[in-house]
Amino acid sequence: xxxxxxxxxxxxxxxxxxxxxxxxxxxxxxxxxxxxxxxxxxxxxxxxxxxxxxxxxxxxxxxxxxxxxxxxxxxxxxxxxxxxxxxxxxxxxxxxxxxxxxxxxxxxxxxxxxxxxxxxxxxxxxxxxxxxxxxxxxxxxxxxxxxxxxxxxxxxxxxxxxxxxxxxxxxxxxxxxxxxxxxxxxxxxxxxxxxxxxxxxxxxxxxxxxxxxxxxxxxxxxxxxxxxxxxxxxxxxxxx
Numbered sequence: 001x002x003x004x005x006x007x008x009x010x011x012x013x014x015x016x017x018x019x020x021x022x023x024x025x026x027x028x029x030x031x032x033x034x035x036x037x038x039x040x041x042x043x044x045x046x047x048x049x050x051x052x053x054x055x056x057x058x059x060x061x062x063x064x065x066x067x068x069x070x071x072x073x074x075x076x077x078x079x080x081x082x083x084x085x086x087x088x089x090x091x092x093x094x095x096x097x098x099x100x101x102x103x104x105x106x107x108x109x110x111x112x113x114x115x116x117x118x119x120x121x122x123x124x125x126x127x128x129x130x131x132x133x134x135x136x137x138x139x140x141x142x143x144x145x146x147x148x149x150x151x152x153x154x155x156x157x158x159x160x161x162x163x164x165x166x167x168x169x170x171x172x173x174x175x176x177x178x179x180x181x182x183x184x185x186x187x188x189x190x191x192x193x194x195x196x197x198x199x200x201x202x203x204x205x206x207x208x209x210x211x212x213x214x215x216x217x218x219x220x221x222x223x224x225x226x227x228x229x230x231x232x233x234x235x236x237x238x239x240x
Contacts, residue, residue: 009074016066016087017143020094023059024139027094028132030056030101031198035128038108038191039121046112049105056098063091086212090142093201093208097135100194104128107187114184117174120167124191127163131199134160138205147213153206154218160199167192 030049037046067088070076076084134153141149171185171192211217 009070009076009080012066012070012074013076013080013083016063016070017083019059019063019066020087020090021139021143023056023063023091023094024135026052026056026059027098027101028135030098031104031128031132031135031195034101034104034108035125037105038111039125041108041112041116043109043112046105046108050102053098053102056095060091060095060098064088082212082215086142086208089208090205093204097198097201100198103194104191107191111184111187114187115180117171117181117184117188120171120174120185120188123167123170124188124195127160127167127192127195130160130163131195131202134199134202135205138202138209141206141209142212145209145213147210150206150209151218154203157199157203160196164192164196 030052033045034049036042037049067084070084071081074080134156137149137156138153140146141153168189171189174181175185207218
């Protein structure tokens with residue numbers, strides 16, 4: 001490849017990676033704002049999170065298009081191709097995480113009209129912050145090609161599962177103690193499960209980092225501690 005052509009290719013590759021980090025920042029912000037909207041019962045903030053998801057979707061589409069153009073026009077080989085494929089997979093994980101943040105905001109609008117469940121909102125916020133920390137570290141691992149940090153993210157996902165299990169038991173207790181808590185606790189359970197799934201997406205990003213650096217995906221022995229998988233899954237977030 002001629003030097004000037006290589007320079008243009010390198011710039012294109014660098015550009016999509018920069019866009020990944022920007023998109024990741026938007027998703028992190030959306031999750032934290034959605035959790036805040038839920039805890040403070042701030043309907044305006046919840047609506048803002050819903051509206052801002054369109055920007056995340058647009059970034060995902062733009063990055064995917066740019067990656068497809070790189071593959072079509074540059075025919076990257078070996079490590080460069082792995083980078084492009086990794087970017088495409090990471091933005092897919094980020095887009096889904098953004099959908100879960102939007103779903104949290106949508107359910108917070110419903111919960112703002114219901115009787116609060118003692119302690120639940122602050123617990124949801126703590127869980128969201130834990131997951132955002134995972135997501136942030138997974139993206140840092142991508143930016144620095146840090147396999148050790150990526151492996152740490154994989155291990156820490158089990159901690160998120162444990163938080164989810166504790167919340168699930170807490171919500172069951174509230175429902176058994178007071179039937180008026182059944183509907184809000186069902187919404188809270190769906191919120192907690194969606195946040196837990198963002199942790200899974202953060203882990204997916206970490207696994208892509210390992211693929212990028214080492215040319216292999218880690219095995220399926222990732223520790224999982226979700227003890228509620230026998231229950232029907234919550235509804236998937238939609239584009240509305």
